[in-house]
Amino acid sequence: MATIDEITQLTDNRFVNMFEVDGHNKKGHESHYMVASRAKNEDELKIRTRKNNADGVIIYSLYGEKKDRVVLIRQYRYPVDDYVYELPAGLVEKGESFRAAAVRELHEETGLTLTPVDADRMYEEPRYTTVGMTDEACATVYGYADGEISGRFMEESEEIEVVLADLEECRRILKEERVALNCAYHLMYFIHNDSGDAFDFLKG
Template structure:
């Protein structure tokens, strides 16, 4: 397999659609279409270490609960249960972006980052977008007053039992990453978040 080049097909504010020309394993010329957050796709630049976005898995230390958000997501056409998340600004660290997005979406303050993942591909069949999962301790009183007009977010503080009950509801729409993190929290509690 060999990547040859990338051609821009369409560009909007936060995404670019590319046609990727490549050779398959038998040397046949092929095309693949992908969406990228960057000006060039990662398969051309080779940059795979800096994530495009941070997803915060927030643990409210005073309440001993996970902070889950229920947010209307346009691509899904429904409310999605997940975690606060957002794009990293240029030259912004993962921890700084996590604190900023957490504050904007929940009104909560980041106390400390327990750990975070390396850059992880979010859906490699269609996009080269990468995210970092940030496991963090937070404090404060939740509020949606900092939400942008384009955001409709309900903030839910949930203990392990409430998370288990939520995960068993088949009518609920989840982010895949959030479902996995919630399931691990329901099984292991805070130990999962801090990496013990």
């Protein structure tokens, strides 16, 4: 296992910061590694806390009387200068549970109301998003959405279109559009699920 010798914070930003991590592995190879993090300072890095806390939450929700449409967002993303299909998501605020964050974030991004379903912790557990670049971990919350779509609660910085995708639209999106990885995996499962209940897998 590698040894971390020094950490240098390079930025002081509200949403994400860069840290240079100097260390060496068990072969003696020295590394100067760049890490992006939601941490505000070195003490909050997962390197230091050793905790797998949820920095953010991803919401996989179904909509409609038959629960046959997936709630997606089509959001402009600066890193690729294009629109990307994603599951609604957001940051967990200090002192907030990730389930409460899911309800709040879905409402802010779409205007819809989320009713989470019970799921074994292993399905909701925070997972690393891009561990080669960042220590960010996101929990996943599953549930049913209802209400009317509205952009009234969206932040000014967000450029989002809400999409209620049925089976055929999910297929089209996977074939033709840019899609975030976690979203793509859930859509793949959705289109190949033949049980009639997209959340059946949460029971076992």
